[in-house]
Amino acid sequence: MKIACLQFAPELGKVKENIARADEILKRSIVPINLDWLVLPELAFSGYNFHSLEEITPYLEPTTAGISTRWAIEVALHYKCHVTVGYPEVTTTEPKTQYNSTVTVNPSGVVVNNYRKSFLYYTDETWSSEGPSRFFSGQLGGLGQVTLGICMDINPYKFITPWTDYEFANAALNANSPLICVSMAWLCTLSPEELAQNPTQADFATVAYWVERFQPFIETAKEKGPVMIVLANRCGMEKTVCYAGSSTVIRIDASGVSLYETLGKAEEKCLIVDLNERPKFQVRSGR
Numbered sequence: 001m002k003i004a005c006l007q008f009a010p011e012l013g014k015v016k017e018n019i020a021r022a023d024e025i026l027k028r029s030i031v032p033i034n035l036d037w038l039v040l041p042e043l044a045f046s047g048y049n050f051h052s053l054e055e056i057t058p059y060l061e062p063t064t065a066g067i068s069t070r071w072a073i074e075v076a077l078h079y080k081c082h083v084t085v086g087y088p089e090v091t092t093t094e095p096k097t098q099y100n101s102t103v104t105v106n107p108s109g110v111v112v113n114n115y116r117k118s119f120l121y122y123t124d125e126t127w128s129s130e131g132p133s134r135f136f137s138g139q140l141g142g143l144g145q146v147t148l149g150i151c152m153d154i155n156p157y158k159f160i161t162p163w164t165d166y167e168f169a170n171a172a173l174n175a176n177s178p179l180i181c182v183s184m185a186w187l188c189t190l191s192p193e194e195l196a197q198n199p200t201q202a203d204f205a206t207v208a209y210w211v212e213r214f215q216p217f218i219e220t221a222k223e224k225g226p227v228m229i230v231l232a233n234r235c236g237m238e239k240t241v242c243y244a245g246s247s248t249v250i251r252i253d254a255s256g257v258s259l260y261e262t263l264g265k266a267e268e269k270c271l272i273v274d275l276n277e278r279p280k281f282q283v284r285s286g287r
Contacts, residue, residue, distance in 0.1 A: 001143075003037045003181075003228075004029075005247040006183060007267040009236025019071055020044050021268075026075070028120040029270035035081040041185055041234035042086040042117075042151050043100065044068065048185040049238040050088075053098065053127040060090040064103050064111045073109040080107045080143055084232075086150065086183045088128075089116065100128045102150060102183050103235060106141040113140055114283035119157050119167075137175030144179065146158060146171035151184040154213040166184045169216045178226065180214075184233040188244035190265065195242055199266035207262060210248070211283065217252045218284070224251035224282040228275055237268050249273040257284040 008025055010018040022040070033087060042048060045068050050056035061068055067267040068087035073241075076083040082104060089101040099116040106112045116131030117124065140146040154168045161167065172180050188195075188203050210231055217227050228251055235245030248272070258279035263271050 001036045002032055002034060003039065003230055003273050003275065004031065004035055005230065005232035005249070005263070006038060006040050006272045007010050007233055007235055007245055007247040007263050007271060008041075009243070009266075010041075010047045010234060011236075012049055012238045014047070015045045015059060015067060018090040019067070025268055026268055029231040029272070031079060031270065032272065034078075035079055035272070037082045037084070037181075037230075038079065038184060039181055039230055039232040040083075042102075042183045043088055044086050044234070045071070045231060047086050047238055048234070049241055051123070051126050056088055056098075056127045056183070058125045059096060061066055062092045063089055064114050065092070069105070069111065070101050072103060072105040073111075076105040076107055077109045077257055082112075082143055082193070082240075084148075084183060086182065089114070093141070097129050099131060099137065099252060100124050100150060102148065104140060104148075115150070117153060119152045119155060121152040124152070126143060135171050137172060137177050145177050147173070147175055147177040147180045147197060149180070149182040151182065151186055154182060154210070166213065166216050169214045172227075173216050173220065173224065176224075179228050179230070180232040184231060186233045187245045188242050188265065190242055190244075192237060192242060195237070195266045196263070200264035202248070203244045203265040204246075206244040206246050207248055207259070207280060208283075211250065211257055214250070214252060218257060221252055222254045226251060235246075236270065247271050249275075251279050255285065256282055259284045
């Protein structure tokens with residue numbers, strides 16, 4: 001299976017410009033003709049750092065019927081692959097409700113999933129409701145059994161539940177999902193100056209944190225078998241916040257934790273990984 005993560009730096013509220021930016025990155029990438037899945041970041045085209053419902057309202061999209069879904073359909077048909085993209089959703093039925101969502105389209109251009117973020121970050125809480133069901137695990141088109149999440153989903157609920165509850169990882173583990181995908185707008189603690197230094201180098205502190213949030217898979221790898229984890233993050237800055245980039249695809253199996261490849265912290269690029277190949281870097285050996 002071949003999976004691509006399109007990492008870029010959308011600007012807040014510049015939807016058309018952000019779409020053009022994503023298109024340009026895809027055009028300059030060597031996208032394989034047998035790509036299975038293209039994954040974009042959380043709120044990919046609207047940008048993320050909205051501070052109120054009033055501020056984000058002009059960019060809300062009707063459920064699986066807005067500009068992000070139309071783009072996903074067009075790209076899915078062009079590359080004959082599944083496409084997942086994050087967008088700010090508003091329901092079309094009363095009472096209207098807003099969600100931080102991802103839509104997934106299959107290679108035939110048919111919407112096969114609309115997932116609503118379960119665990120909200122502080123910024124989400126200013127405009128979004130929690131998804132009505134925790135995470136998503138199930139058959140996702142031709143991709144098989146998959147668990148989907150969005151960014152904060154991998155953290156403890158509201159940062160108040162015990163660290164060791166690992167709600168998202170355990171949900172995926174209990175669902176026997178061999179493939180996990182998380183669309184992200186993950187922040188970092190680096191300054192703008194630090195982001196600009198060695199932009200093609202990953203923020204490995206962030207990557208290490210992500211790995212830790214999947215500890216249940218590390219502990220059960222010998223019994224459960226391998227799992228592939230796709231972490232598709234954005235990069236760049238919005239207002240005063242910096243994003244970590246560092247999109248990566250992880251394999252956890254009996255031999256330990258390995259990275260297929262990782263993008264840089266400020267790199268705008270399409271990361272393409274073949275899950276049938278051997279990961280490039282081992283970061284933790286098995287027990």
